[in-house]
Amino acid sequence: MQKEESFYKDEDFMIEEVKNIENDIHFLINKFYNLQNNNFDKNNPKIKLHEPTFGAEEVISVVDTLLSGNVTMGKKVLNFENDLNNYFNIKNSVTNNSGSSANLLAISTLCNHMTINKLNPGDEVIVPSLSWSTTVWPLIQNNLVPVFVDIDIETLNINTDSIVRAITEKTKAIMIVPVYGNPCNMNEIMNICKDFKLQLIEDTCESLGAKYEDRFLGTFGRVATYSFYFSHHITTLEGGVTITNDDELAEIMRMLRAHGWLRELKKPKKYFDQYPEIDKKFLFTNIGFNIRLTEIQGAMGSIQLKKLDDFVEKRRSVASKLINGLNKYSNILSFQKETPNSKHSWFGFPILIKDKRLQMSVIRNFLENKGIETRPIICGNITEQPVLRHYKYRKGDNLKNASNVMKNGFAIASHQNLDDNAVTYLLDTFNDFFDNYIL
Numbered sequence: 001m002q003k004e005e006s007f008y009k010d011e012d013f014m015i016e017e018v019k020n021i022e023n024d025i026h027f028l029i030n031k032f033y034n035l036q037n038n039n040f041d042k043n044n045p046k047i048k049l050h051e052p053t054f055g056a057e058e059v060i061s062v063v064d065t066l067l068s069g070n071v072t073m074g075k076k077v078l079n080f081e082n083d084l085n086n087y088f089n090i091k092n093s094v095t096n097n098s099g100s101s102a103n104l105l106a107i108s109t110l111c112n113h114m115t116i117n118k119l120n121p122g123d124e125v126i127v128p129s130l131s132w133s134t135t136v137w138p139l140i141q142n143n144l145v146p147v148f149v150d151i152d153i154e155t156l157n158i159n160t161d162s163i164v165r166a167i168t169e170k171t172k173a174i175m176i177v178p179v180y181g182n183p184c185n186m187n188e189i190m191n192i193c194k195d196f197k198l199q200l201i202e203d204t205c206e207s208l209g210a211k212y213e214d215r216f217l218g219t220f221g222r223v224a225t226y227s228f229y230f231s232h233h234i235t236t237l238e239g240g241v242t243i244t245n246d247d248e249l250a251e252i253m254r255m256l257r258a259h260g261w262l263r264e265l266k267k268p269k270k271y272f273d274q275y276p277e278i279d280k281k282f283l284f285t286n287i288g289f290n291i292r293l294t295e296i297q298g299a300m301g302s303i304q305l306k307k308l309d310d311f312v313e314k315r316r317s318v319a320s321k322l323i324n325g326l327n328k329y330s331n332i333l334s335f336q337k338e339t340p341n342s343k344h345s346w347f348g349f350p351i352l353i354k355d356k357r358l359q360m361s362v363i364r365n366f367l368e369n370k371g372i373e374t375r376p377i378i379c380g381n382i383t384e385q386p387v388l389r390h391y392k393y394r395k396g397d398n399l400k401n402a403s404n405v406m407k408n409g410f411a412i413a414s415h416q417n418l419d420d421n422a423v424t425y426l427l428d429t430f431n432d433f434f435d436n437y438i439l
Helices: 002-034 056-068 075-088 099-110 133-141 160-166 186-196 247-257 269-274 295-305 308-329 360-369 386-390 400-408 420-436
Strands: 092-096 124-128 145-149 171-176 199-203 223-227 240-244 333-335 349-353 409-412
Touching: 002 056, 056 295, 075 092, 075 240, 075 295, 092 099, 092 247, 092 295, 099 133, 099 199, 099 223, 099 240, 099 247, 124 133, 133 145, 145 160, 160 186, 171 186, 186 199, 240 247, 308 333, 308 349, 308 420, 349 400, 360 409, 360 420, 400 409
Parallel strands: 124 145, 124 171, 171 199, 199 223
Antiparallel strands: 092 240, 223 240, 333 349, 349 409
């Protein structure tokens, strides 16, 4: 009896000791982040394109998940997916390991043999020429033909007149890319899809939190994608999600996300009944990838999502201050125009050089030397990238605006960590440049 009582006392002691260690870990993580000084340093000015959106709360959730031993996709990922459904008012969120994988999953599902009204090899998909590589690659990888059209030079988004001119009998879908979180004109695009019976795919990886007429981007098309990469509005370090209101499409996405098997489906019974002789836990009814999110990322994502609204408002505030401060140079520079009736989420702050006497390399080098990071706008006119020489595509028009952006456009930061001192330094640096540069 004494041994048994001693055992239980030791076990209680161990449980209490483990809890104390966990509390110590949490305390130290909080202390570490409390000691960080994230204020702008005037003596060592740095304006990075992106800064971490996570802090002690997210790191504690990661550590706790690791200590639990439950790290592959499970309850925390499902909770994150439910949180996304509720936030975006969408029926199905299928998380995956990147925004690029989200696009791959979306297009592969639309082309899958199980999909009703699927896309077929040789079908054309209209896409803006100002886009990202993994917007386009999944189309090519699934034997579809991208048809590139030009952009509107003010919003930097796909030109709806160019869409209409590019439509042929082979056109089956439009894939839009709201540039840097600036909504496209969704009323016009939805009308085009309705008039020509086209499917709409939304690559909204750079547009978390953006809205058109109070409706989130990503909720208009048959399928849409978001990214949770480190540099995006919120992060799970790497990660993405493919969303849809089509329940059957979502079930196919859940198959393709994980090897083509059934254990993640919402309603697998019809397949179990069809193949009773095969072990239910290892029943494969489709092809697939392995692009699942981890529990660590799911835990982090649920915390980050609660902060998205605040991050977007801070980004909008920074962009507004930059536009107001730089407007005096509007004869030399132009800035992205927010689409009417929409809410821009400002993934970055794009700038286009209007005065051709000013070389882009000159102003970018000046900014970089002052500690201000710059980058091209997306990857420019993607048809000018050398890889496309090896694959089939079509140009819907001359793409002059996208080429202009590639030659004369660049972006600077507009993220949530830029305080007033950082914004002032940005504006002062532009003033310094134009005070000393003679056109």
